[in-house]
Amino acid sequence: MDQLFALSVVVPLLVAAALVGVKPLLSGRRRVLDAVAVLTAASVTVMLLVIMARTDGGDAVYWFAGFRPVRGIAIGIDFAAGPLSAGLAALAALLVTASMIFSWRYFQQVATFYHVLMLTFLAGMTGFCLTGDIFDLFVWFELMGVSAYALTAYRPEERGPIQGALNFAITNSVGAYISLSGIALIYGRTGALNMAQIGAYISRHPPDRLVVVAFLLIIAGLLVKSAIVPFHFWLADAHAVAPTPVCVLFSGVMVELGLYGIARVYWSMFGTALGHRAAISHVFLALGVLTAVVGALFCFRERHIKRLLAFSTISHAGMFLAGIGLLTPLGLAGAAVYVAGHAMVKGVLFLCTGIVLHRLGSVNETLLHGRARHLRITGVLFTLAGLGLADLPPFGTFLGKGWIEDTGESHGMMWLTPVFILCTILAGGAVLRVAGGVFYGLGDPPAEEQRMARGANEETSETDADRQRTPLTMLIPPTVLVAVAIAIGLTPLGPAVEAAAVRFQDQAAYNATVLHGAHVAHPVSPFPVEAAGITVPGVVRGLVSAVGALLLAYLALYRRRLPVLRRGYQPRVGLSALAEGFQSGVINDSVTWLVFGLACLGGVLALIIR
Amino acid sequence: MKPAHRRWLFLAGAAGLAAFYLWGLSGLPGFGNYPGPYGPAILRIAVAQTHATGVVSAVNFEYRGFDTVGEEFILFTAAVGMAIVLRTLRRERERSPVDEAKDRDAPPTSEAVRTVALLFTGPVVVVGWWLASHAQTNPSGGFQGGVVLATAFILIYLAGEFLTFRGFSPAHITDAVEAIGAGGFAAIGLAAVCLGLPYLYNFLPLGETPGAVSSSGTIALISFFVGLEVAAAFILIISEMLEQTLLIRSGGD
Amino acid sequence: MQIFPFIVVVWIVGAGLYGIVTSRDLIHQIICLIVVQSSTYVLLLGVGYVTGAVAPYFNDVPVHTPAVDPVVQALALTDVVVEAAVTALLLAIAIQAHKRFGTLDPHDLAEFKG
Numbered sequence A: 001m002d003q004l005f006a007l008s009v010v011v012p013l014l015v016a017a018a019l020v021g022v023k024p025l026l027s028g029r030r031r032v033l034d035a036v037a038v039l040t041a042a043s044v045t046v047m048l049l050v051i052m053a054r055t056d057g058g059d060a061v062y063w064f065a066g067f068r069p070v071r072g073i074a075i076g077i078d079f080a081a082g083p084l085s086a087g088l089a090a091l092a093a094l095l096v097t098a099s100m101i102f103s104w105r106y107f108q109q110v111a112t113f114y115h116v117l118m119l120t121f122l123a124g125m126t127g128f129c130l131t132g133d134i135f136d137l138f139v140w141f142e143l144m145g146v147s148a149y150a151l152t153a154y155r156p157e158e159r160g161p162i163q164g165a166l167n168f169a170i171t172n173s174v175g176a177y178i179s180l181s182g183i184a185l186i187y188g189r190t191g192a193l194n195m196a197q198i199g200a201y202i203s204r205h206p207p208d209r210l211v212v213v214a215f216l217l218i219i220a221g222l223l224v225k226s227a228i229v230p231f232h233f234w235l236a237d238a239h240a241v242a243p244t245p246v247c248v249l250f251s252g253v254m255v256e257l258g259l260y261g262i263a264r265v266y267w268s269m270f271g272t273a274l275g276h277r278a279a280i281s282h283v284f285l286a287l288g289v290l291t292a293v294v295g296a297l298f299c300f301r302e303r304h305i306k307r308l309l310a311f312s313t314i315s316h317a318g319m320f321l322a323g324i325g326l327l328t329p330l331g332l333a334g335a336a337v338y339v340a341g342h343a344m345v346k347g348v349l350f351l352c353t354g355i356v357l358h359r360l361g362s363v364n365e366t367l368l369h370g371r372a373r374h375l376r377i378t379g380v381l382f383t384l385a386g387l388g389l390a391d392l393p394p395f396g397t398f399l400g401k402g403w404i405e406d407t408g409e410s411h412g413m414m415w416l417t418p419v420f421i422l423c424t425i426l427a428g429g430a431v432l433r434v435a436g437g438v439f440y441g442l443g444d445p446p447a448e449e450q451r452m453a454r455g456a457n458e459e460t461s462e463t464d465a466d467r468q469r470t471p472l473t474m475l476i477p478p479t480v481l482v483a484v485a486i487a488i489g490l491t492p493l494g495p496a497v498e499a500a501a502v503r504f505q506d507q508a509a510y511n512a513t514v515l516h517g518a519h520v521a522h523p524v525s526p527f528p529v530e531a532a533g534i535t536v537p538g539v540v541r542g543l544v545s546a547v548g549a550l551l552l553a554y555l556a557l558y559r560r561r562l563p564v565l566r567r568g569y570q571p572r573v574g575l576s577a578l579a580e581g582f583q584s585g586v587i588n589d590s591v592t593w594l595v596f597g598l599a600c601l602g603g604v605l606a607l608i609i610r
Numbered sequence B: 001m002k003p004a005h006r007r008w009l010f011l012a013g014a015a016g017l018a019a020f021y022l023w024g025l026s027g028l029p030g031f032g033n034y035p036g037p038y039g040p041a042i043l044r045i046a047v048a049q050t051h052a053t054g055v056v057s058a059v060n061f062e063y064r065g066f067d068t069v070g071e072e073f074i075l076f077t078a079a080v081g082m083a084i085v086l087r088t089l090r091r092e093r094e095r096s097p098v099d100e101a102k103d104r105d106a107p108p109t110s111e112a113v114r115t116v117a118l119l120f121t122g123p124v125v126v127v128g129w130w131l132a133s134h135a136q137t138n139p140s141g142g143f144q145g146g147v148v149l150a151t152a153f154i155l156i157y158l159a160g161e162f163l164t165f166r167g168f169s170p171a172h173i174t175d176a177v178e179a180i181g182a183g184g185f186a187a188i189g190l191a192a193v194c195l196g197l198p199y200l201y202n203f204l205p206l207g208e209t210p211g212a213v214s215s216s217g218t219i220a221l222i223s224f225f226v227g228l229e230v231a232a233a234f235i236l237i238i239s240e241m242l243e244q245t246l247l248i249r250s251g252g253d
Numbered sequence C: 001m002q003i004f005p006f007i008v009v010v011w012i013v014g015a016g017l018y019g020i021v022t023s024r025d026l027i028h029q030i031i032c033l034i035v036v037q038s039s040t041y042v043l044l045l046g047v048g049y050v051t052g053a054v055a056p057y058f059n060d061v062p063v064h065t066p067a068v069d070p071v072v073q074a075l076a077l078t079d080v081v082v083e084a085a086v087t088a089l090l091l092a093i094a095i096q097a098h099k100r101f102g103t104l105d106p107h108d109l110a111e112f113k114g
Helices: A003-021 A030-057 A083-106 A114-130 A134-152 A159-190 A195-202 A209-225 A233-241 A244-274 A277-300 A305-325 A329-360 A376-389 A396-410 A416-440 A453-457 A472-490 A494-505 A507-516 A536-558 A563-569 A574-582 A587-608 B003-025 B038-050 B055-063 B065-085 B097-103 B111-132 B142-158 B162-168 B171-194 B218-246 C004-021 C026-047 C070-101
Strands: A060-063 A078-081 B092-094 B248-250
Touching: A003 A030, A003 A060, A003 A078, A003 A114, A003 B065, A003 B171, A030 A060, A030 A083, A030 A114, A078 A083, A078 A114, A078 A507, A083 A114, A083 A244, A083 A329, A083 A472, A083 A494, A114 A134, A114 A244, A114 B065, A134 A159, A134 A209, A134 A244, A134 B065, A134 C070, A159 A195, A159 A209, A159 A233, A159 A587, A159 B003, A159 C004, A159 C026, A159 C070, A195 A244, A195 A507, A209 A244, A209 A587, A209 B003, A233 A244, A233 A305, A233 A587, A244 A305, A244 A329, A244 A494, A244 A507, A277 A305, A277 A416, A277 A587, A305 A329, A305 A396, A305 A416, A329 A376, A329 A396, A329 A472, A329 A494, A376 A396, A376 A416, A376 A472, A376 A536, A396 A416, A396 A472, A396 A536, A416 A536, A494 A507, A587 B003, A587 C004, B003 C004, B038 B055, B038 C070, B055 B065, B055 B218, B055 C070, B065 B171, B065 B218, B065 C070, B111 B142, B111 B218, B142 B162, B142 B218, B142 C070, B162 B218, B171 B218, B218 C070, C004 C026, C026 C070
Parallel strands: none
Antiparallel strands: A060 A078, B092 B248
16 A cells, blocks of 8 residues: 555656657557546546545555654655545546546647646646655645646747746746745754654744744745735636646646645644744634635626636635634634535536637637527536535535634634625626526626627637537536535535544644654644534525525626626726736736735734744 | 836835845854754765765665656656647748758858867767766766756757757657656666565665765666756757747748 | 855845846846746755865765765755756747747736736
């Protein structure tokens, strides 16, 4: 079983290398290429699910090249994973498999190395989730990054992909290099790169300035990857231009990996050392709520469907961060389940958008009004996913969000629930507005200024053949993902997920397992364990969000004549003018906000932990 | 955002971040006082355990070999990514290099550059090879040797011989070499797995004298594969850029 | 002397970031990104230095002579390769930008807002 750890990362890498090596032989055989890629991704999914099941009783640790720690000093690199880590990696692999099946017919002619890049992307994500060494984390982060930058620039003949890929690459690279500085800093103090060893060392002394600075620097790159405000400016541009199957991965799992990294760095290394848990919790909560609100507001005013979905991802990333930032096991468990449900639902939304693009050649909501009525199955799937995004029970999203709200309320933050519901209504309402307008022709035909009209012709070169029927390979992945999303909500996995969260948060147990091979039967979390299950208030809140979203969509579709709604959409007035003052889509602006945001966060942390 | 606003916002943020960073750096033990256990622990056991006298290479290819796998594949992915970004698009044609030469009015390469470049090509290959095969003894290794090897090919282009450069490094051969290099490294680790050992365990005989060319087991072998991959990757990177700039034109003109 | 190398690190990061933020040329921005990365090399190597110690190569010196930290040198080596890879990819995208749109100014390339 242990060897599965190594295999889950090495197999996609080896297959990627092999595909490049035999490229001349594969030049006419597109189906072989597709089949190999799908099989590899599927086998990695299975491997990771096995690891997730086997680590239920205790974290599993795998030392590469056989170098076990000597007297508590780690000499080699390890993979240390529990159910949460392995589960996230399995989610990533599942989404890659779905994307590869979707790409089967979506790209009539695919660039030679598309499959290779998807496989290296998968390997990077898997390594990132499973590793227990902070520098190894950085290496897999960069592998994920390089694959993602190349995939975003997939259609270099248009201006959008070029600008999106550059913004993405430069902003994320600056973040990654700042993280590396933090790693060097903490290495200078502790002389270790193993997360457990670093955590053990720095928790022996009260936190001093080096630990605080190292913490912020290390999570800087992760914050950029998670698209937390004000580090989020790259995401909408990258999503608008990357090919649709790739967007599924970006929104479904890449952003969430950044948040996982923050949780992992905090709980395995800095948690005990930094102390001040209440204050740190407030900082994360503030960031999360700010991101959630900003994302939701921008989501609602978008007309470009992929950008709309991207802003909704930003909003949900904020909610995930808030869940993690509450620092309780129920919050972490809620965030985990919410991530899983959201990944499924967002994947379906993007895949359906891809089908619309394939059949109708546009992603502009205004231009598409009423034109997709004949895409019946796609319409049903899109609407279901939209309801799932609005947290309708029994989708997995309502379960996860309910737990986060429960734990917020039991810690005295009664304002968290209304804010979450509002953000969900805005994001869900936007998606349902798209569903109603595009697939069912509801509402007044839009007559407003078509600000996003120029974006309409962006993606016609992705696919170009048979547009009469939607192929089966493009309909099966979204159907399966919707089914999984509903299944997550219905399965009674509360206690198991919460137990996994408790183990994730027990730094002492993690240290003992990794450095001394001890098996800790009953991990302890610094916060009390609350019950996790399907509760009546949770169901009620889910229904409220869903109904609210439907109402908002109805209002948006039928009341466009209302001046207040119309004015909000015009380019130079209101919210739009404010937004353009802050950011004009240039790389320079993104990096400026990155630096400014980090400086503010640094100041806050320095004041708290002194 | 207007450039003036941006500059002020950045300077404010940078001042704050710099102060914060310096505040943290002042907590370090000071230049020259490295305290930590990782370095001395490795130095104590490396030569005896791996029979390599170059401890940095031992760390790179043995103790932290898995990081190096990831890093090598980052380079691999970048070369592959460049092939996608710089590919011939459907509206374009790749013209033959001989056609292009007639249209360009670039000045011919000077005799001095040609002579020196061609003179150095051979020795550079030898140096690159030497570097790539001595990872376990001196501050060289697969990465350094691979880059120097790639430079030998690029010297041919610099001498004005673009056609020869293309002839020496056709795309499918370079791709294959790169794949063998990257895959070979990953496969060596996998071979250990097949023997029931942890991934990348050093299972080859370690040799008698530490520091001899044939010592240190898998380190030397891994370094060889890495050299292949790095050389091929850099040749690919340069040749793709050159093709896109010099050869690929739009339409049928 | 104790903290001087680290002041240099902060200066390099600042200079690189200033270059990225005020640049009007993509190639210039990419080179400034390299400058930002270079600061991490200085930091890594500075952190691992031991006064009066030799390089960790034991061909000519006896095996247990005090040597500087070999791990940071290996990490710096890894970083150089990562940086080369990212830079190569960015330059490829810049080549396409120049070829298709005739401009290397990031302001002209920005099409979407925010």
